[in-house]
Amino acid sequence: MSLFCAARFDTPCRIAVQHDPDALHAHLELPDGLEMGPGDRIxxxxxxxxxxxxxxxxxxxxxxxxxxxxxxxxxxxxxxxFEMAELYEVSFSPGRLA
Incomplete structure (x- = not known):
């Protein structure tokens, strides 16, 4: 375990995107029991x-x-x-297709 990254692993996820007059949002769902904490990255x-x-x-x-x-x-x-920054980070990588 390092001071910056405790673990790194692959997992399935589901992305739900809505783009209509009522809303524009994307929601990422992880498997049950997997929760994000401050500083985690996906x-x-x-x-x-x-x-x-x-x-x-x-x-x-x-x-x-x-x-x-x-x-x-x-x-x-x-x-x-102090900065009201995001507590975790989500990014998309076109490198691998699932």
Whole structure:
């Protein structure tokens, strides 16, 4: 275990995207029992998700979860307290298709 990253693993995930007059949002669902904490990172693999206006889409992908180590977790809590920053990070990587 390092001070920055305690664990890194791949897991399935589900992405739900809604793009209509009522809402524009994307929601990432992880398997039951898997929760994110301060400083954790998720990289979703595959091509970018494009949803035309007036539609919604739900797709399954693979994600790499990087659990924060004690130093990154403490730093994230400290900076989030002062800067109102995000407590975790989600990004998309076109490198691997699921």
């Amino acid at each position: 990289t979703v693999h595959g091509a970018p998700v494009v949803v035309p206006f007036g539609q919604s889409l739900t797709i399954d992908r693979t994600a790499t979860v990087e659990v924060a180590g004690p130093l990154r977790r403490a730093w994230t809590r400290l900076t989030a307290h």
